[in-house]
Amino acid sequence: MRALYSLLAYAFLVLLVLLGVGVAGLDYLFGVIIPYAAIAIFLAGFVYRILKWAKSPVPFRIPTTCGQQKSLDWIKSSKLESPHSSLGVIGRMALEVLFFRSLFRNTKTSLKDGPKLVYGPTKWLWIGSLAFHWSFLIILIRHLRFFTEPVPYVITLAEHLDGFFQVGLPIVLLTDLIIVAALTFLVLRRLYDAKLRYISLPADYFPLFMILGIAISGILLRYFTKTDIVAAKQLAIGIVTFSPIVPEGLGVMFFIHLFSVSVLFAYFPISKLMHMGGVFLSPTRNLANNNRMKRHVNPWDYPVKLHTYEEYEDEFRDVMKAADLPLEKDS
Numbered sequence: 001m002r003a004l005y006s007l008l009a010y011a012f013l014v015l016l017v018l019l020g021v022g023v024a025g026l027d028y029l030f031g032v033i034i035p036y037a038a039i040a041i042f043l044a045g046f047v048y049r050i051l052k053w054a055k056s057p058v059p060f061r062i063p064t065t066c067g068q069q070k071s072l073d074w075i076k077s078s079k080l081e082s083p084h085s086s087l088g089v090i091g092r093m094a095l096e097v098l099f100f101r102s103l104f105r106n107t108k109t110s111l112k113d114g115p116k117l118v119y120g121p122t123k124w125l126w127i128g129s130l131a132f133h134w135s136f137l138i139i140l141i142r143h144l145r146f147f148t149e150p151v152p153y154v155i156t157l158a159e160h161l162d163g164f165f166q167v168g169l170p171i172v173l174l175t176d177l178i179i180v181a182a183l184t185f186l187v188l189r190r191l192y193d194a195k196l197r198y199i200s201l202p203a204d205y206f207p208l209f210m211i212l213g214i215a216i217s218g219i220l221l222r223y224f225t226k227t228d229i230v231a232a233k234q235l236a237i238g239i240v241t242f243s244p245i246v247p248e249g250l251g252v253m254f255f256i257h258l259f260s261v262s263v264l265f266a267y268f269p270i271s272k273l274m275h276m277g278g279v280f281l282s283p284t285r286n287l288a289n290n291n292r293m294k295r296h297v298n299p300w301d302y303p304v305k306l307h308t309y310e311e312y313e314d315e316f317r318d319v320m321k322a323a324d325l326p327l328e329k330d331s
């Protein structure tokens with residue numbers, strides 16, 4: 001049901017475009033105003049959430065790692081697992097962000113005959129996530145050709161590498177196939193496994209459907225409806241140079257694509273997609289484990305007015321004596 005609601009929510013967004021652009025002709029609203037609003041919400045929301053997280057006090061190191069920390073010279077420390085230097089932290093973070101290292105260690109629990117509880121490795125989620133995120137990134141980089149004139153060489157190179165199979169015309173891009181396959185896997189994974197289905201919320205399905213919608217509408221634009229690329233580029237360049245225009249002949253499919261992207265951007269700061277920024281603020285990833293090399297003093301330690309037992313006894317000696325209580329000093 002939750003997956004269905006999310007799918008219906010996305011279908012409703014598509015319907016809005018069909019009515020707004022297809023029937024009412026609100027091209028300027030969907031082509032300029034909504035994209036600008038989405039970019040503004042994205043930037044403001046992203047910065048707000050990062051600043052809010054950055055303000056959370058982290059007074060101590062949180063070395064919840066499984067590696068040996070740096071201590072005596074003759075004890076071999078784990079430089080990436082439990083780094084004691086900034087360079088090590090950068091290495092650990094890079095492996096996490098680029099290759100999802102912690103997800104690589106994902107394990108699954110199953111009940112075997114006996115009954116016996118068995119823990120084993122599971123790599124499918126890691127493979128699916130990596131495939132999805134990398135193809136998404138490459139697609140975004142390739143899209144920069146719409147926003148730049150002249151198109152930088154790296155972007156053209158990315159397109160050439162991506163289309164190296166040279167199947168059909170326009171050339172089939174590898175990332176288009178991979179992103180759809182990976183997203184389909186990520187949706188089915190949640191639906192197929194009863195445990196995962198139970199904990200999955202509409203907020204888990206909705207971004208998947210929305211990104212799948214963006215990818216499918218993009219693929220339709222490239223291979224089937226054959227959108228007017230020059231017009232799309234005019235619109236994109238108009239937006240980034242703050243002189244927006246909506247050229248003729250873009251077609252409803254293009255607006256479905258653009259509106260889905262706009263909703264994705266506006267939705268980003270209020271959703272779990274913020275893990276993109278949040279991972280950099282994770283104390284178990286970004287703090288060097290140098291507890292044995294440096295003394296970390298709680299920055300909130302302020303001079304507290306103490307009342308020692310000696311002072312206490314001095315204050316209450318007479319009453320304590322009268323009540324026959326043991327005293328350390330008689331007077």
Ligand code: HEM
Nearest residue numbers: 139142143146173176214215218219221222227232236261
């Ligand atoms: C989250 C951002 C976006 C994603 C994930 C995305 C995804 C895709 C995908 C998967 C395709 C299929 C072909 C390809 O891979 O190049 C595509 C095509 C296309 N997209 Fe996007 N897109 C995004 C943003 C945009 C934006 C902002 C525009 C506005 C100019 C746009 C315009 C187009 C056009 C015109 C095509 C057809 C390209 C062609 O015919 O070669 N996309 N998109």
